[in-house]
Amino acid sequence: MSDYLIQFNNVSKFFGKVIALKDVTMKLKKGEIMCLLGDNGAGKSTLIKTLAGVYKPDEGEIIIEGEKIVFDGPKDALDMGIATVYQDLALVSLMSVTRNFFMGREPLKGLPFFKTFDLEKANKIAAERMGQIGIDVRDPSQAVGTMSGGERQCLAISRAIYFGAKVLVLDEPTSALGVHQASVVLKYIVKAASQGLAVILITHNVHHAYPVGNSFTVLNRGKSLGTYNKKDISREKLLSMMAGGEELDKLEVELKEINRLAN
Amino acid sequence: MSTKSKSIHTKNSFNQDDRLKKVSPLRMLLNRPELGALGGAILVFIFFGVVAGDTGMFSAFGMLNFFDVSANLGIIAIAAALLMIGGEFDLSIGSMIGFAGICIAIPAIYWGWPLWMSIIFAFSMAVIVGYFNGLLVVKTGLPSFIVTLAMLFILRGATLALTRLITGRTQVPGLRVLIENDPIAWLFATDTFKWFFVWLGSMNLIDLRTDGTPLATGIPPSVVWFIFLAILSTWVLTKTRYGNWIFASGGDKNGATNVGVPVGRVKIGLFITTAVASTIFATIQVLDAGSADTMRGSLKELEAIAAAVVGGCLLTGGYGSAIGAAFGAIIFGTVSMGIFYTDVDTDWFKVFLGAMMLIAVIFNNYIRKKVTESK
Numbered sequence: 045m046s047d048y049l050i051q052f053n054n055v056s057k058f059f060g061k062v063i064a065l066k067d068v069t070m071k072l073k074k075g076e077i078m079c080l081l082g083d084n085g086a087g088k089s090t091l092i093k094t095l096a097g098v099y100k101p102d103e104g105e106i107i108i109e110g111e112k113i114v115f116d117g118p119k120d121a122l123d124m125g126i127a128t129v130y131q132d133l134a135l136v137s138l139m140s141v142t143r144n145f146f147m148g149r150e151p152l153k154g155l156p157f158f159k160t161f162d163l164e165k166a167n168k169i170a171a172e173r174m175g176q177i178g179i180d181v182r183d184p185s186q187a188v189g190t191m192s193g194g195e196r197q198c199l200a201i202s203r204a205i206y207f208g209a210k211v212l213v214l215d216e217p218t219s220a221l222g223v224h225q226a227s228v229v230l231k232y233i234v235k236a237a238s239q240g241l242a243v244i245l246i247t248h249n250v251h252h253a254y255p256v257g258n259s260f261t262v263l264n265r266g267k268s269l270g271t272y273n274k275k276d277i278s279r280e281k282l283l284s285m286m287a288g289g290e291e292l293d294k295l296e297v298e299l300k301e302i303n304r305l306a307n
Numbered sequence: 308m309s310t311k312s313k314s315i316h317t318k319n320s321f322n323q324d325d326r327l328k329k330v331s332p333l334r335m336l337l338n339r340p341e342l343g344a345l346g347g348a349i350l351v352f353i354f355f356g357v358v359a360g361d362t363g364m365f366s367a368f369g370m371l372n373f374f375d376v377s378a379n380l381g382i383i384a385i386a387a388a389l390l391m392i393g394g395e396f397d398l399s400i401g402s403m404i405g406f407a408g409i410c411i412a413i414p415a416i417y418w419g420w421p422l423w424m425s426i427i428f429a430f431s432m433a434v435i436v437g438y439f440n441g442l443l444v445v446k447t448g449l450p451s452f453i454v455t456l457a458m459l460f461i462l463r464g465a466t467l468a469l470t471r472l473i474t475g476r477t478q479v480p481g482l483r484v485l486i487e488n489d490p491i492a493w494l495f496a497t498d499t500f501k502w503f504f505v506w507l508g509s510m511n512l513i514d515l516r517t518d519g520t521p522l523a524t525g526i527p528p529s530v531v532w533f534i535f536l537a538i539l540s541t542w543v544l545t546k547t548r549y550g551n552w553i554f555a556s557g558g559d560k561n562g563a564t565n566v567g568v569p570v571g572r573v574k575i576g577l578f579i580t581t582a583v584a585s586t587i588f589a590t591i592q593v594l595d596a597g598s599a600d601t602m603r604g605s606l607k608e609l610e611a612i613a614a615a616v617v618g619g620c621l622l623t624g625g626y627g628s629a630i631g632a633a634f635g636a637i638i639f640g641t642v643s644m645g646i647f648y649t650d651v652d653t654d655w656f657k658v659f660l661g662a663m664m665l666i667a668v669i670f671n672n673y674i675r676k677k678v679t680e681s682k
Binding site: 118132133136137138139143147152161 | 552675
């Protein structure tokens, strides 16, 4: 068996003439956090959907725990332990913490045909799990709408882990959050990785990615610009790769020109 | 945050009573969707108790009367509430009532079918209509408002056209004689607890007819169905996996789909439920009146939705209760009969219905903000 939990070998995806992903290669071990960085339109969404089993790659292969896998849909990916937490989090704000936690996978009790949703057990598990992250849900039957953005993100991640995720794919988990909330979520992500999960963190915020990531893959216009270990690359270098260094240089020149004219 | 989170780190602190007691009972109650309707029902009872207390409205006979009216509306209001929680509307409820009525009457009177077979036929048609409604909404992604509005016209038109084609008129009488000895019809046509009312009569506790039988003969079938459906729906909503799926489908369709809730199946099931509830309503009315009328059930869909809204259902889905809708129906039934007993022109009922709904929507909107507001 290979060391790597999940590997992408030269994965490409085309939509008609559009090249959405081209020869993306990346690999990830247990307990590692890999940050996938890229500007808008870099192919992040396509890559997420390929990971989640929504799209099938047109070229290349996906290898999970040493075996080549072709996903036949999102359920396949989920069954293999690849859980994707999308930006909308799949939480219903009018429903309670417990009802959200077990949405679609409710624990049952009772006789056949009269099986009921075991709310007692569900409340206990949801409360326990949220307690482990240190999130104060006074009452697991309170509506998710009363929670803060960071708490909701943690709830969605905690749910994915509880239902057997081995690889956690997080789509912009900190983009809508303030500094404090973002740090709560990032701490939780590190903690999850330390318990043996592999985490793929998709973001365009280098400042959030750099402190937590073990390795960084930069996407630009559908192509991977390579995967770097943390010790091999600086925050500034990552930032300039992401935006396309020339772009920033050009911006600087233009700004100077504006300033000169203004003076 | 710091003082609160301290207690969280002691294991399982969520289940300790001392943490839950901090929520005042009043706040818990305020978080229930049916609160407004329960309060409204109590107010309406007090109001008519004072205004119409001596008119016979609150005699056994009078009470059975307004509970009968409430229960009929309640049967469809509960189904409409479930569908609304699931995020959809059914405007074809009223037309389905008329259609189900002739589905029973025409085979029984003109084709010589036994009554039980006609009733089963009507329910089968309801399942087909509901399935079709649901399938169209789920597959096309069109608003259910439009799809079922179309079905409102199609069903009512077909009811009229087919009845006139087959019978040459718009009413089909003559069903009463068929009820006796029918293996199914009693489910929709028999008063229950008759012995109790006979006993009450013999103790001179309720009014008697001149022949000595009680004026109120028993609990009408509508009330029995109403109570049964209210309990069943509440159980399904709050205690089963399917109930959780209904809330999830109405609350956030995409989110629910992403975590594996079969949203399409849930919605189709709910459309079948409203059509079947309409048919229960129709069967009770047709057997009670002994005839089917093509115009029966007109505008009932709007009354059902109004009762569901008064009962705390949000128009946007994902929130509400079956018990709330039941109280909503009791409010409307009580007021419509109360207006009759107090000699107020019954035209005023619609004014009340509209005003009540407006107040309910404003109240519900406020509650939703309360429930979803951030810390």
